[in-house]
Amino acid sequence: xxxxxxxxxxxxxxxxxxxxxxxxxxxxxxxxxxxxxxxxxxxxxxxxxxxxxxxxxxxxxxxxxxxxxxxxxxxxxxxxxxxxxxxxxxxxxxxxxxxxxxxxxxxxxxxxxxxxxxxxxxxxxxxxxxxxxxxxxxxxxxxxxxxxxxxxxxxxxxxxxxxxxxxxxxxxxxxxxxxxxxxxxxxxxxxxxxxxxxxxxxxxxxxxxxxxxxxxxxxxxxxxxxxxxxxxxx
Ligand SMILES: N[C@@H](CCC(=O)N[C@@H](CS)C(=O)NCC(=O)O)C(=O)O
Numbered sequence: 001x002x003x004x005x006x007x008x009x010x011x012x013x014x015x016x017x018x019x020x021x022x023x024x025x026x027x028x029x030x031x032x033x034x035x036x037x038x039x040x041x042x043x044x045x046x047x048x049x050x051x052x053x054x055x056x057x058x059x060x061x062x063x064x065x066x067x068x069x070x071x072x073x074x075x076x077x078x079x080x081x082x083x084x085x086x087x088x089x090x091x092x093x094x095x096x097x098x099x100x101x102x103x104x105x106x107x108x109x110x111x112x113x114x115x116x117x118x119x120x121x122x123x124x125x126x127x128x129x130x131x132x133x134x135x136x137x138x139x140x141x142x143x144x145x146x147x148x149x150x151x152x153x154x155x156x157x158x159x160x161x162x163x164x165x166x167x168x169x170x171x172x173x174x175x176x177x178x179x180x181x182x183x184x185x186x187x188x189x190x191x192x193x194x195x196x197x198x199x200x201x202x203x204x205x206x207x208x209x210x211x212x213x214x215x216x217x218x219x220x221x222x223x224x225x226x227x228x229x230x231x232x233x234x
Pocket of ligand 1: 008011012013014035051052053054065066067068103
C-alpha cells in the first residue's frame, strides 16, 4: 500500500510534509484532520495517543508519529536523493542539524503564543505574560536561524530538502501570531519567498485550505479519517 500522511489543519506544521512528499515524487495518500475537532476525540488516540498531527501510516500499515521519525522514514526511502543527501556527507549532517533546530527550539518558541490563544478559561494577565514571553522567544529563535542560513537558495543547497519542509509549515506562524515582520531577517525572508513560490508548497497550501488542487501527480487522493482509524487504529 501507499503511505498515508495525516495532516492537521488549520495552520499545521504537517503542511511541510505534504510538500516533502510532492518533492519525493512517490505515490502517497492524504488524510485531513481537523485539529480543533477530530483530533481531540478519543478515537483519534488509536492513531496517536498524544492527539497530535502529523501521523504517517507506513506502507506496512503502521501508524508512525513524530515529525522527526516520519522524516527519517522518508529519508531512508529517498533512493534518488530528492529531499535529502547521501548519508555520511556534510550536507546530510547540516540538513539534520537544521531539521533538529527547527523541530525543537524554533517550533517550541511559539508554544506560549498558542497557549495564550487556545486558553479555555481566558485569563488576560496570564495571556499577556505568555504573549510577551512567546514573542521574545520567537524573535530570539529567528535571530539564531538567520545566523544559520547560508548564501544558498534553500536551507541546504540549491534544492529544497526535508529541512525546508520542516520550516515552511511553522515559519508562517510569525505572521499568524503577529510577532514581527519577516523583513527583519533578510536571509529568512528570501528563503520564505522561495518556499512560497515553490509548486509543491503552493499545492500543500491549497490542500490545507481544503481546495481541490492538482499537484505533481504523486498524491493518489484523500482517505477519510474515520476509515484510517478503522483500518489502522490500535
Ligand atoms: N513533537 C511532535 C509535535 C507535533 C505537534 O505539536 N503538532 C501540533 C500541530 S502543528 C499539534 O497537533 N498540536 C496539538 C493541538 O493543536 O492540540 C512532532 O514533531 O510531530
